[in-house]
Amino acid sequence: MPFNRRWRRPTFSEIKVTDSFWSTRQQTLVRVTLPTQFSQLESTGRLENFRRVIDGEHGKFSGFWFNDSDVYKWLEAVAYGLAIEDSPELRSKADIAIDLIARTQRPDGYLNTYIQYEKPDMAWKNLSMMHEMYCGGHLLEAAAAWHDALGDNRLLNVAVKFADHVMSIFGPDRRLGYCGHEEFEYGLIRLARATGDTKYREFARWQVDTRGSRPSPFEPELTDEVALSMHRGQVGQCLRDGAYNGEYLQDHAPVREHTSVVGHAVRAMYLYMAATDLADGEKDEAMESALRRCWDSLTKRRMYVTAGIGPSGDNEGFTNDFDLPNGTAYAETCAAIGLIFWGQLLLEQTGESDFADIVERSLYNGTLSGISISGDHYFYDNPLESRGQHERTPWFPCACCPPNIARLLGTIGQLAVGIGDDTIAIHLPIGMTVQTPLATIEVSGNYPWESEVTIAVTPRTLEPFGLAIRIPDWADELGLELEVADEPADYQDGYAVYHRVWSPGDVIKVDFGTEPKWIEANPAILDDLGRVALSYGPMIYCAESTDNGFLPQRAAVLTEQEVAIAYDASLLGGVTTITVPAIVDQDAFPDGLYADLGTITLQERDLKFIPYYAWNNRGKSSMQVWLRRA
Ligand SMILES: [Zn+2]
Structure with missing residues (x-):
């Protein structure tokens, strides 16, 4: 399908998440995550940096040069949090930050x-490394969020002034320039929507279209000692064999010529988000095919089963096809979130459910693992195997991930539903109430733990309209029944669609047929050879030593045998566990390292699995996603 926006996201007044899985997380977001993140912004000097500028003090700056972005991302998340559940305490914290930002602006x-x-x-002297527009992009997103979710324009005024300032320096008739870390482009798109002024969208288009120019605006900076005096740390990333190569920051070629995802994973996601949004209705085949090529490169050859992306810590990003090591997986939380943001835009542009499948995979796995169940500890990298060295922490010196997952958790409802002119699409069948001009839709059930979902429709119009229900890629057997009549659904782009005149009380019952399933990997992924992973609905599972009393690395699973499923409300905030029979290498071994074949004794033991997102919530542990197959 050509890119032509099919669905918009619901506003906060149109959707209420009632789902026990996500509403508890959104409550934790407002009551724990956002207040504790504010404390971190204060104690790590991020807010103090604003005060120092205001007070005209001089001295040592605290932390990284791009730390302003953490404040902006936190504010964006607060806007969503307050729209979900008002909190005067949180609001007053946000007021402090907004006031400081407004007073700091030149x-x-x-x-x-x-x-x-x-x-x-030294403003704008080192675009490749200093992240001034990157920080500004997060300011613009925060401003749009406060406008959209709360009708509060204080930050919007700051954002407009900032964007206008950038556009007075850069542009088609001015200086060629874009940021080494993409983000400003998408911020501009949101600013255009919030203000109704399309010049910001067109400026974003200019930045996306000129990226990959030769000579690149970054090239002279890499030998400019004045520019490098601020930061030279990423020069090596930008060069290959001594010559400029912009892969690290997606400046290797114009976007329409991109053939695969390369370089820094988060930057790539943010660039493609903007490019996807800008392609809406443009009939820009070159851009659409480039985006589809990059999406295929990413999801068919460069993505973990958890939808973590970017295996390497060296460039915080992509390496080669099928290079997906488990124990050293970088798989930054922000990158998995970026994948959700990009995939959701592709879904909304094309109406194709394949994109939602990846969004859902990332949401319940490689993204959600980034935050503890308590809501105040975070992973930066999300490995698929641990030998006990990993543990979430309350914050990071480079703290991009904590506020990023906060803004994602605040917009779960916006990801779950799409609203079109004559269709309402259920992308994620989570518990929720949706009130649109067409109808009130109530979705109830116990997703993802149970596969049966009830969708009740109360129309607000006598005209026919469509209700489209996504069929997940993992659902082998779909039970679908319109309770009031024997009408078959139409199937389009991975959605089951009922287009009809609705009456109050009409109900659709869906059973996605969730069953535990073993997954094997393409043999080209050498790290997964001879191994299997376990899934249950949208969730990937893992075995953690905490539940088993032995290292999961010692176990080889018997995939042909029956597994036992049990919901445990007292475990990890309530999870369904899956126990499978396995063969385990025993400890008994003579003193020394090696012995004749047959020395090891094997024993059949039960191996208990939990959802991957829930691991490491009970202290350090050994963990594995890809288990040896007996
Ligand atoms: Zn991050």
Whole structure:
């Protein structure tokens, strides 16, 4: 299907998440995650950097030069949090941050505490590394969020001044320039929507279209000692064999010529988000095929089974096809979130459910693992195997992931539903109430633990309209029944669609047929050879030593035998566990390292699995997703 926006996201007044899985997480977001993140913003000097600029002090700047972005992302998440559940305490914390930001902005619109405080004459001198537009992009997204979710324009005024300032320096008739870390482009798109001024969208288009220019605007910076005096750390990433190669920051070629996902994973996701949004209704075949090529490269050759992406810590990003090591997987939380954001835009542009399958996979696995069940500890990298060295922490010196997962958790409802002119699409069958101009839709059930979902429709129109229900890729047997009549659904692009005149009380019952399933990997993924992973509905499972009293690395699973499923409300906030028979290598072994074949004794033991997202919530442990197959 050509890119032509089919569904928009529901506003906060149109959707209420009632699902026990997600509503508890959204409650934790407002009551724990966002307040504790504010404390971190204060104690790590991120807010103090703004105060120093305001007070005209000089001295050492705290932390990384792009730390302003954490404040903006936190504010974006707060807007969503407050729209879900008002909290005067949280609101007053946000007021402090908003006030500081507004007072820090220079009269000409420039805003970046590192440059203003440390290098006031060095603005826009090192676009590849200094992240001024990246930070600004998060400011713009936060501003749009406060406008959209709360009708509060305080940040929007700051954002408009900042964007206008950037556009007074860069542009088609001005200086060629875009940021080494993409984000400003998507921020501009959101600013255009919030203000109704399309010039911001067109400026985003110009930045996306000129990326990959030769000579690149980044090239002169890499030998400019003035620019490098601020930061030279990423010069090596930008060069190959001594010559400029922009793969690390997706500046290797114009986007329409991209053939695969390369470089820094988060940057790539943010660039493709903007490019996807901008392709809406443009009939830009070159852009659409480039985006589809990159999506295929990513999801068919470069993505973990958890939908973690970017296996390497060296470039925080992509390496080669099928290079997906488990224990050293970088799989940054932000990258998995970026994959959700991009996939959701592709879904909304094309109406094709394949994109939602990946969004859902990332949501319940490689993204959700990024935050503890308590809501105040985070993973930066999300490995698929641990030998006990990994543990979530309350914050990071480079703290991109914590506020990023906060803004994602605040918008679960917006991911679950699509609203079209004459269709309402259920992308994720989570418990929720949706109120649109066409109808009120109530979805209830106990997803993802149970596969039966009830969808009740109360129309607000006498005209016919469609209800489209996504059929997940993992659902082998779909039970679908319109209770009031014997009408078959139409099947389009992976959705079951009922298009009809509705009456109050009409109910659809869906059974997605969730069963535990063993998965094997393409043999080209050498790290997974001879191994299997276990899934249950949208969730990938893992075995953790905490549940088993032995290392899961010692176990080889018997995939032909019966498994036992049990919901345990007292475990890890309530999870369904799956216990499977396995052969385990025993400890008894003579002193020394090696012995004749047959020395090891094997024993059949039960191996208990939990959802991958829930691992490491009971201290350090050994964990494995891909188990040896007996
Ligand atoms: Zn991150």
